[in-house]
Amino acid sequence: MKSEAAGLPEQPSLTNEQYIDLYKAMIIPRLIEDKMLILLRQGRISKWFSGYGQEAVSVGTSLAMNEDEFICTMHRNLGVFTSRKVPLNKLFAQFQGKLEGFTKGRDRSFHFGSKEHKIVGMISHLGPQLGLADGLALGHLIDGDQKVAMVYTGDGGASEGDFHEALNVASVWGLPVIFVIENNQWGLSTPSREQFNFDSFTVKGPAYGMEAYSVDGNDIIEVYRTTRALTDSMRSNPRPVILECKTFRIRGHEEASGTKYYPEGLIEEWTTKDPLKRFEAFLIENNITNEKEMQSMQAEVKKHIADELDVADSYPVIQFDEEREFRDLFAPFDNEEVHPSSDKVEELRMIDAIHSGLTQAMEAHPELVLMGQDIADYGGVFKATDGLMQKFGKARVRNTPLCEAAILGTGLGLSIVGKKSMVEMQFADFVTEGFTQIVNNLAKIHWRWGQNADVVVRMPTGAGVAAGPFHSQSNEAWFTHTPGLKVVYPSNPADAKGLLLQAFRDPNPVMFFEHKGLYRSETGEVPTEYYTVPFGRASIVKAGSAATLVTYGMGVHKSMDIVRELDADVEVIDLRTLVPWDYETIATSVRKTGRLILVSEDVRSGGFINDISARVGEELFTHLDAPIVHVTSLDTPIPFASPLEGGFLPWNRLKEKLEMLLEY
Template sequence: MSNLALALTPMVFDRKSYSDETLLDLYRSLVMPRRIEEKMLILLRQGKISKWFSGWGQEAISIGAVNALEEDEFILPMHRNLGIFTGRKMPLEKLFAQFQGKKSGFTKGRDRSFHFGSKEHHIVGMISHLGPQLAIADGIALAHKLAGESKVALVFSGDGATSEGDFHEGVNVAAVWKLPVIFVIEHNGYGLSTPSNEQFAMEYFTDKAPGYGIEAIRIDGNNVLEVYDTIKTLAEDLRENPRPVLVEAITFRMRGHEEASGTKYVPKELMETWTLKDPVDNYERFLEENGILTPEMKEAINSAIKTAINQGLDIAFGEAAIEPDTKEELRDVYAHYQQEVIEPKSSNTQEKRFIDAISDALNQSMERYPNLVLMGQDIAEYGGAFKITDGFVQKFGRERVRNTPLCESAIIGTALGLSVKGYKAMVEMQFADFVTCGFNQIVNNLAKIHYRWGQHADVVVRMPTGAGVAAGPFHSQSNEAWFFHTPGLKIVYPSNPYDAKGLLNAAIEDPNPYLYFEHKGMYRSISAAIPEDYYTVHIGKAALSAKGDELSIITYGMGVHWALQAVEELGIQADILDLRTLLPWDQEAVKETVAKTGKVIFLQEDCNTGGIGAEICAWISENCFEYLDGPVMREGSLDTPVPFAPSLEKNFLPVQRFKEKLITLKNY
């Protein structure tokens, strides 16, 4: 059925057994976003606001949904869901301050329009990439199931965003895990200017649901009563019988994607026909014709709404522009957390391989934090690709040790959703290389969410990394530098079993997002006697693996072992500084060793160009120049993908080139 044919479908309001007061409450709720829209469009023309994403003509979907759910059930809206925010009774002055980029807004001026959330109002805001919202809803719903709460989560998607892989992953995870999520697709005919027939080949999204093994319902998205009744009925059912349901709400966007884009691409006949299905006008007419809404009531309701809007705008416009506070900006990148390093309670130690130390940390953290959930491909009965979680299912159960579908993005998003509900999550990348499929969730959701609106991301992503095992280009990459550039993340990279356990425990303790790199080549080749007890290692503090006066080697991970072997072989007395934490890195320790020896070389397994060594060497040149007795040097792997053949891989890695450069630096 075409958009035009859908527009010609008569709108029928079935009040069922709902009271007059319920119908009037829906009217009050429906009118509010429309009146705000009218005002915002005037302000936009006056140049008093910079941008506006209109939901004109789609208000019934938001209003029906927000009124159908309980106030403490999470909703994850999109661009055109102003009614979700007003329906949750957000203070208008704070909402308008958000639109104006004022300090009292929900993001303190750091993000715009509807890119924010509020835990107080049980709303999780979107990012511009759209699709990742679905997985966060999965995580919230999973938390409901784990806690035995009879609750649902509701998440919106536009029809255009369903083309993203994140849509598929989010729906698939919810289907496999039977999560109580209502996926609402606002089928409004266009993705910006691209019509539906250029976005997907099927006619309706309800055709997709059987492929996921879930139910789907198609409704008139302009009929607020139909939306309300459908969502209310579904939510009541899903609270008792958890499972995902897809709701396709047929509607139309009456204005541009955002105001600047206009609607010239929309056929005139289509626009005129959908105008007749205006959700506000039609519902208002229904109430009037049935004697539920009198002229006096209509005037009183609209007058009160306009007064509230004007008062809110006066407050927002009266607020001064933001005066930047650099300390506050930097402070808010991370959730506040003051680590207290935990020492082992007893002196009992046990010989552990690197891989066993990681497993030990996970095991003890699972015991310490009953709200910690482990997720990853094959980590349950199989124990993971490297057997790190072997036996965990028997001890902690499948609810907390979860095999996942092959969908890195959705699982990282689900971990964030768990965090919204107060859980901790560990996500295992089967190989660090596969994190590319979840890159957006890490750098744009996990890393930025606290800075944007104060929601922490209590997630650790474990990254089996590194070459030297003849695994080729897609199982051997060192990709820590990809994330080193991203504010809001923390990165640790242990080089020995003691740090492997202590750093992982510390990362899980911290409510901020971590990438935990663990070199596959060390798993079973390096052992040490480490404490049997739970303990942590200081985040952000480097450690000297060797001491000497001739020069300083700054490195991490496998580089520590290459450096130790090199100085022994060459007879060089060197400080070997193991960074351990890459973000934040220990500037004080770096400065101290450079001041001590006057000569420094940075060693990394990652490719030379654009690596972490480049940043730290630049910092040394800028901040330690007066201590230097030679050029700041660095060595890394070749600027090629990681080759498969052992001889090629050996040539790729920096070990021999590092030794040669070490001699050059010593003799300088």
């Protein structure tokens, strides 16, 4: 069994003891597979993604890593979990959807991670874990650790845009990531020839400026020795590498889908290449062990599996606990206010207040890394990060390729290794390129398996500057609808700085919206020293008794203009944060005024203020003396020409609506 991968660093030789260890590591996932297929037929687990016949890939690559190095897994990497000695009773409890599993019954099969075992599991979208590996490696690189991150993808999953973005970022930044491509010939029922138009993923290497190797994924020795040679080399010479492991998926994508789409004879052909049988033949042929000893090792593993399954079976069926579901949504955070150490203030524009907040956050949190397009030398398109690279260095203030998904994933990877990150969207509209990472990874990861996502996503947003439908959208409701995210939207310089500094203190993902129209038009006194503004605490901008007006962002200024013009006795409330939002302040005001008008630059359908309206209508109906009034933009995309944009926005309708409410 000799590696055919050309151009590799020198590969290690193996002792007989190492061969035996490899064999023991191989039989564990195989024998668990045998047991799980029985449990599936018995209805004791609900789904199974088989790695039968692919064990050499998971076992060989994972054992070539150091135990303190992270591995990002996929569907068929049971061998990673067993090689990392994850307790089998806890693993089986995970498969059974029990509280003792890694996700407390909230997710299935291998959709979880274990920081203790340095494993980061997948989500169903297949590609996002690639960007996470970039973040893990970046954290090691910044700290000067000689460590490698490993991530798996399938040949089908490699068609995702995440694959391109993650490899591109890793290459540009010289990140020590080994991208293992399990080329098992099929993506569910789709053969490789319908997924990509090349024979080997090694052709991808030159295109990304990185090394690429291909090995026989059914040869455990070749997989292990090749991976070991690469990881040893990458620790002293950090760089990304592609490792293609050619193998075959003997069973279905998952058991329910079957294998009827395979051409006749294909399974039989690959069965002769079974990695376990091949390795057993090698061990016997070279007098390393014998059949009796192998049977003894298998019997020992079978007993261990049975014992651990008994433990998992003893755990009770999980019961719903509403308090627990909410408690686990966010990592714990003491949302107290930090007061400035002096009374010194300075008159700042909103953009300058944000710049001051970023500067003080970088000073307060040495582990904080800023990432975004053009944010380094150039200082960002709005100059929020101007001069920060010169002050804190290129390692912490990083220009990124146009790879929003990979960079958001990188932020999550940095969080897993104990760092904080900020990702600046050049415009809030561009966040759609990284939507999966935000709503499926950042938002859900703590609820799923207890890993926090210490990532702040800055979102320059809003209309009024004649920028058209792709630079002006108010898309905050996309994220207020997603449990697990905090959403912040300041209206003035002092709040912008204080809320931003609070966002960096909070270990949870924060979507931080900044209205572009306020960057340089709005000035105010801002404390010079470090301070924070707590989340979920609205501000009463103006007291009143005739009606309650609730708004945020630009709406605060437009509403105050109208209230002053009418000289109206209206209480104006600035929400400041949308998740969490301050119900008590609104409720107290509505009980006093009996009238409520909700103002938002967002469109009416699906807008965040509808949530406020629904709760107030349900809980405070008897206190209302008039219908709740909504003032929003039109339910159309945002037009470019100024006269059209003016008609789209709500500001020209606000005065009439407020007068109608006051006269009701």
